[in-house]
Amino acid sequence: MPDDVTSMPDDVTxxxxxxxxxxxxxxxxxxxxxxxxxxxxxxxxRYLAAFERIDADPYDELIVAERGGKVVGTMQLTYLAGLxxxxxxxxxxxxxxxxxxxxxxxxxxxxITWAVDRARERGCAMVQLTSDKSRTDAHRFYGSxxxxxxxxxFKLTLS
Numbered sequence: 001m002p003d004d005v006t007s008m009p010d011d012v013t014x015x016x017x018x019x020x021x022x023x024x025x026x027x028x029x030x031x032x033x034x035x036x037x038x039x040x041x042x043x044x045x046r047y048l049a050a051f052e053r054i055d056a057d058p059y060d061e062l063i064v065a066e067r068g069g070k071v072v073g074t075m076q077l078t079y080l081a082g083l084x085x086x087x088x089x090x091x092x093x094x095x096x097x098x099x100x101x102x103x104x105x106x107x108x109x110x111x112i113t114w115a116v117d118r119a120r121e122r123g124c125a126m127v128q129l130t131s132d133k134s135r136t137d138a139h140r141f142y143g144s145x146x147x148x149x150x151x152x153x154f155k156l157t158l159s
Contacts, residue, residue, distance in 0.1 A: 009067070009105060009106050009107060009110060011067055011068070012065050012066065012067050012072065012073075012107055012110055012111075013065070013066050013067075014063055014064070014065055014066070014111070014114050015063070015064060015066065016055075016061060016062065016063065016064075017051070017055075017062040017063065017064045017074065019048065019051060019052075019055075021064050021071055021074075022042065022047050022048060022051050023042035023043065024042075024064075024071040024074075025062070025064065025071070025074045025097075026039060026040075026042035026047055027042055028071075028073070028074055028097035028098070028099055029074075029095060029097055030042075031097070031099075031100055032097075034132055034134070034135075035097075054076065059078060059079045059080075059081075060076065060077070060078050060079075061076070061077040061078075061118075062074070062076050063075050063076070063077060063111075063114075063115070065098075065107055065110070065111050067102065067107070070099075071099070072098065072099045072101075072102045072107055073096075073097060073098045073099065073102070073107050073108065073111050074095065074096075074097050075093055075094070075095060075096040075097070075111055075112075075115060076093070076094040076095045077091055077092070077093060077094075077115055077118065077119070078091070078092040078094065079091055079092075079119075079122065079124065080092055085125045085126070088124070088125030088126070089122070089123060089124050089125065090119075090124055090125060090126045090127070090128055091115070091118075091119035091122070091124045091126070091127045091128070092127075092128055092129065093112070093115050093127060093128070093129040094129065094130075096108065096111065096112070096129070098111070108141065109141075109145065112142070112145050113145070115127065116145075127147075129142065129147065130153045
């Protein structure tokens with residue numbers, strides 16, 4: 001059990017992202033060495049097109065964490081159907097980010113705990129996520145939440 005569960009902030013709320021949240025989300029995605037290389041102008045219309053597609057899909061949820069009316073975190077939950085595990089649905093957590101000004105305050109822990117609870121309520125059999133191999137702090141963080149580094153992931157960039 002993580003030692004700082006009791007220090008998780010209780011003034012953070014979660015909701016589905018809205019169109020006007022997209023610039024804040026993109027800024028968080030770009031605010032690290034990996035994201036800075038692959039993200040662009042938050043006003044790029046491709047971001048809004050992607051948001052519209054996510055927002056319209058009942059198997060995708062773009063979530064924001066909010067504190068005091070400000071977006072301080074984001075993550076995308078995608079619910080995947082599959083035949084394995086007796087046809088169980090699984091939840092894929094992607095693009096987890098906490099705003100730089102609020103890192104280290106327990107918001108990330110609260111976000112992942114909320115996402116796991118959301119998946120459980122939906123009846124998912126498992127929650128899975130990937131993390132870039134260079135993000136060793138993130139790996140320790142996910143491990144402290146009970147996630148096991150049980151698989152090796154592979155990606156092929158197509159552009």
